[in-house]
Amino acid sequence: MKHPTDEQLFRRLQQGDTAVMGTLFERYKTIIYNYFLRMTHSEEDAGDLLMTVFERIHKYQKSFKGKGKVRSWIFQIGNNVLKDYWRQQKRDMDQVYELNNSLEFSGDFSEEKQQDHKMLYKALNYLSLTEKNRVTMYYLLEMSYAEISEAEGISINAARISVHRGLKNLHKLLKNSGI
Numbered sequence: 001m002k003h004p005t006d007e008q009l010f011r012r013l014q015q016g017d018t019a020v021m022g023t024l025f026e027r028y029k030t031i032i033y034n035y036f037l038r039m040t041h042s043e044e045d046a047g048d049l050l051m052t053v054f055e056r057i058h059k060y061q062k063s064f065k066g067k068g069k070v071r072s073w074i075f076q077i078g079n080n081v082l083k084d085y086w087r088q089q090k091r092d093m094d095q096v097y098e099l100n101n102s103l104e105f106s107g108d109f110s111e112e113k114q115q116d117h118k119m120l121y122k123a124l125n126y127l128s129l130t131e132k133n134r135v136t137m138y139y140l141l142e143m144s145y146a147e148i149s150e151a152e153g154i155s156i157n158a159a160r161i162s163v164h165r166g167l168k169n170l171h172k173l174l175k176n177s178g179i
Contacts, residue, residue: 007070010066031141033050038121053077053081
């Protein structure tokens with residue numbers, strides 16, 4: 001059986017079928033949660049932010065006019081939720097750096113790989129919040145430049161340049177750290 005597209009599900013939601021929220025949640029919960037976890041380094045905050053995204057999806061469903069993809073609209077909401085979170089928390093880079101030092105990696109990674117991952121996350125935190133966000137969207141969430149541009153409200157070219165600039169800065173940081 002063919003699964004309905006996000007756009008089909010969203011039309012049903014806008015017509016009053018609230019049961020499709022569960023399907024949308026199942027499709028997006030992992031990727032959005034992992035995005036928030038990477039950005040906040042807090043499982044509790046990531047879970048809270050995830051719930052806020054779906055509360056806003058439900059609350060603002062009528063504002064989606066179908067001009068773009070539902071996925072991009074959902075990530076735009078997620079991006080706005082994250083910006084609100086950072087404004088509310090007013091965390092500085094020193095606090096984020098401390099959180100990264102305590103980050104533990106699980107799985108079958110060698111000690112060297114774990115150190116590489118820690119260094120990568122530390123380096124990501126030295127990027128501007130905008131560059132960090134866009135590099136994360138492109139490489140970790142595998143969003144296209146078009147999806148990033150829709151989510152951020154910028155041109156596709158600006159998304160491409162920002163990701164490239166962030167990657168270049170990340171490369172410099174990692175090169176100077178000895179990786």
